[in-house]
Amino acid sequence: MLLKLSKNTYVRQFGRFTYVLDRIQSSDQMFADAEVFLREIKRCPREKDDILREICSAYIKADAEEIAKDFEEFIAPLIQRKMILCGNTPEELEKGEQSFSYEANDPKTAEDSKQLTKQEIDYLPQTLLGEYFEKHPMLYQLQMDITQSCTERCLHCYIPDYNPVYLPLVKIKEVLDDFAAMGGLVITLSGGECMLHPDFDEIVKYARSKDLIVTILSNLTLCDDEKIQLLNQNEVSVQVSLYSMKPEVHDCITRRPGSWQKTKAAIEALRKAQIPCTIACPTMKQNYHDYLEVLNYARSLKMHAITDCIILGKMNGDTSNLACRLDLNETRSILEDIVFRAVPMKSEFFNPGKKAEMLDDEQWMNDKVCGAGFSSLCLSADGNYYPCAAWGGYILGNCNENSLNEIWEASPALLKLRSIRGRDLPKCAHCEDRDYCSVCMCRNFNETGNMFEPAEHFCKVAKINHELVDERQRRMVGNAGV
Ligand SMILES: C[S@@+](CC[C@H](N)C(=O)[O-])C[C@H]1O[C@@H](n2cnc3c(N)ncnc32)[C@H](O)[C@@H]1O
Ligand code: SF4
Ligand code: SF4
16 A cells, blocks of 8 residues: 655654645644654655654554554544545655645635634634744745736835845755754745746746745736646745726726736736735725725635735835824724724724733744744845845845855844833733734834834724724624624
8 A cells, every 4th residue: 555645745853843834725724743654745655664664663662553543543534535645656746735725715804704703712723833933943935036026006105115136046946955854834926026036937937946936016917828737737825916806996096007907917827827816905095995896806706815004114214104193083084994893804903702812911022023024034036134024125145155054043223122011012012902013013113114113003003903802702792692
């Protein structure tokens, strides 16, 4: 009997935890003390007896029959879910491989996502991973903004200049080699518009040759049949921005007439080619009446969709792009929809049940502020490393001077970031609205020039959010009493 890891299954070891991710089912699991069982199952077929022999050699004192029984029990559910393939011949295993399909998958929009209890959240693989990374930072995801250049000029964009700067292929390969060697898993190619990079195809192929999960953030205006084929053959996932179903609204945001047509046609071509795609629809003054239509469109295609009304200042401290951000009245009306009429918006801060789970002041002050720098990094087209998308002003080092590993282990700016705790943001530490706010140092930095100084707009939004959630709570209690 032969066994192999499905092409969609990714395994990473984090301390005593083995993390198993199925790329196309978007499901993941965390196993404690299962490294020996999983490390011998590779992408190429292996005889089960050979695998068992290796496992037994790791447990010399244990009974071989017991080990075989435990191993069978361990792999049975993974075989059932086609994460591990099992068969008599390599051809049979190959036939068992599944590809992403919109017919087989029903990706959820934010509207459909179930609100989980605290206990459920505590045992999610993502929560366990977050806790692990806090104690043992490990680079899990790397975003490479491979060019600053772009085909659009979006009103809200945080990129200050669209210079024709391209991260050289040779440097990209070097960083990808390091990333793979460090156990990294997800590579996100972004920009600017990543398809403008002259070596885009080669970059995608190289990242895949390292057995990494590759995702691109793109406006898809350059996505022709050849690019569709490339994405398909290399099993790339896509996130695309679509701002409205009205061409004139989308084009007024991108400031490129005809862009809606191109983007929408490309989305539908991706759908036809069964390439996993998520539609992002950030909301701003120009499109805040339109996002529901975009979500419905996504649902009609069975595509995942996300929306958000958080617009950050530019990476260089210029806040002129914030003119398009919703003002407080507009934000209130959206928040009212979310809180009272269950209109979807991706955020955890509207859940009245959350009150019971809040951290007390002491806990909050000792906790980290966000996950930046614990499991992910960004690399800009000019070679600078920075902590997260949009935080380009906080430079951690440069790929022309230091290897990725050196940055990750020893960048003083990164070590400083990891040491920041709630108490370092005094206004937030004693703020009555902090549980209704997603405190974000990048947001602060780009808008106030100081990562510890809250951006006033978001404080006001948090206050409105707090009021509305309290109001909903009162109504719920009132209704329950009737
Ligand atoms: C910077 S773009 C790069 C990828 C690609 N050009 C695109 O537009 O999808 C990545 C995402 O960031 C969003 N974005 C751009 N500027 C933003 C800002 N100031 N605040 C929040 N999101 C922003 C875009 O709408 C897009 O969804
Ligand atoms: S949001 Fe994306 S498409 Fe729009 S200008 Fe910025 S990088 Fe270009
Ligand atoms: S509302 Fe302002 S002060 Fe309060 S937690 Fe959020 S950012 Fe900090």
